[in-house]
Amino acid sequence: MAGGTTSAVLAVAIVLLARSVSAQQLVSSVPITPVLQLQAARVIPDVVNGVVSPAENLTIIYGGVNSVGYGNELTVNQTQAAPIVNVINGSDPASLYTLILSDPDVPDPSVAGPNSSYLHYLVVNITGGASSNIAVTGVPLAPYQPPAPPSGLHRYVFQLYKQNATARIGNISVSRSGFLPKTFAATYGLGLPVAVNFFRAQPAGANNLTTNSTPDVVEVQELLRGRVIPQVVPPFTPLARLNVSYGNGTLSYGQIIAPAEATSPPAVYAQGIAPGTIYNSTFPYFTLAVVDPDAPDPTTPTSSLILHYLKVNIPTNTPTANIVNVTGGNVLQTYAPPGPPTGLHRYTFVLYGQGRLSNATAPASRSLFNLTSFALNNTLGSPLAAFYFNSLRVNTTTAAFAPANTNATLVTPTATNATAAKVPAPAPK
Structure with missing residues (x-):
């Protein structure tokens, strides 16, 4: 029996490790254009508000x-x-x-x-x-x-x-x-x-910082590319990488997908950058928040942040191969799929460590959610990890164009x- 249990655990570890390292990439239906590349890198709207059509x-x-x-x-x-x-x-x-x-x-x-x-x-x-x-x-x-x-x-x-x-x-x-x-x-x-x-x-x-450096630096560089740091979360040192999957495909940082490809809650796994860094007596539980900082439009984000998902008290006591399945816990705000009215929006996952069970209550509204205040009021400290993808309505891919x-x-x-x-x-x- 012990041998069978060990084999089963090992099999799960192999599956989870494969998911985190070599899982099949989600193939999006969104055609990548120069304008979308400018939006994904936040050149639009940080530098310009759009380009003349046809560009x-x-x-x-x-x-x-x-x-x-x-x-x-x-x-x-x-x-x-x-x-x-x-x-x-x-x-x-x-x-x-x-x-x-x-x-x-x-x-x-x-x-x-x-x-x-x-x-x-x-x-x-x-x-x-x-x-x-x-x-x-x-x-x-x-x-x-x-x-x-x-x-x-x-x-x-x-x-x-x-x-x-x-x-x-x-x-x-x-x-x-x-x-x-x-x-x-x-x-x-x-x-x-x-x-x-x-x-x-x-x-x-x-100049090879993103490829010849420690994993935490690589994670920070990815978040900087999409301006998640500092526009969504302040600078921090990641202790984990988030692996986010919809359906049969895993997303990469900043990947552009259609809303229809993210209608159900994703599978989320946290992989520690070093053994024991994300599951120990210091962090027996996780909090996971998913927010949109670009509502209603990236050029005028007057409703930011929009809260798309919020879970607390996610147990971390069952890691496998240094990977934690970010599941369970208490849902304070149910999952709302992407629904960007215009422009390219960043959907940002932020993972926090909890030192104890949380008594946090559901926010009054999804709109104008203050992630920083929520973390401060619930003594969450700095994030352990963050991840984001981009999404837009497929029929508004030229939203950044103007005559x-x-x-x-x-x-x-x-x-x-x-x-x-x-x-x-x-x-x-």
Whole structure:
């Protein structure tokens, strides 16, 4: 009998380990477009609120070989010289354009706020119709300054705006620190960009951080990519990884799925980063919360957070192969499947450790749920783990598009008569 029990436990351990390490990836029905990639990386709405429909594609090449590709990682050494910038399908020869390169993650992605931004490149009055390197046909108000992130994985976002008719932007004074593309675009009547692309970079010597580092650092990097840290939870050191599965497929960080693929509560497993880190006398129980920080729309999340699931008193005393099945416990808020009205929403799972049985009560409303206050009031401390996926209504994949504003008037401040641009040059970010 003992041998049979041991075999059964071992079999369960193998199944659970397979689920956590090599489970089949859920194949989503949502086609991945450039706009969705911008939304998933929070370029929309952190940097811009959308792109003009139909959007053009920017091709950006550093050193003749290193292309920018919607969030790929380049090294600071690869991006020292200004890149060649072109527009797929060409630009309008009868129009002028503005090109911006900015970093919204200064000084560090874990603490960057909505007004954290640094200008790396600003070229105005670019002549449309150029066949190669459109940037050289314009006036550089802020010459190219290469990335030099002090810490963390930063987003470097190229934005191309179509200026109104043939109006020109004068030699204005701009500041690199605190430069906000949305504000600049509004000031000069540029509307939404016609094309956006971006890459990521880390400090020199740390460019393999996400692949050659400890598991807890890898988890943090994934949460930073989706801005779960710091927009949903403050910076923390993960003690576990959450494995979330719907149906027969396991989700990856930030994966984009349709609401119809997540109608029932998922299977959730917590895998300790080190043996004994998530189930011991310190944490005999778990609390699991699932929230949407992007309601009703990522550009105006006035209902955030929306609570989609809340369970407390989940027992942790039956781990197998350093994995805990996050099941059982007391449901304080039943599972509500994703139902984003517009835009791409992050559905974020946050796991806390409990030192004792919780007397927490159900919140009065799903809307405007304060996760930080709930954790504080119930002495939960910092999260043990977090995970997120993205979802949107399949028939609203172009929600971040807007038609071109052909009637916008280019507003030129009085400083446009300056003879030269005055660009302060503080330490690069």
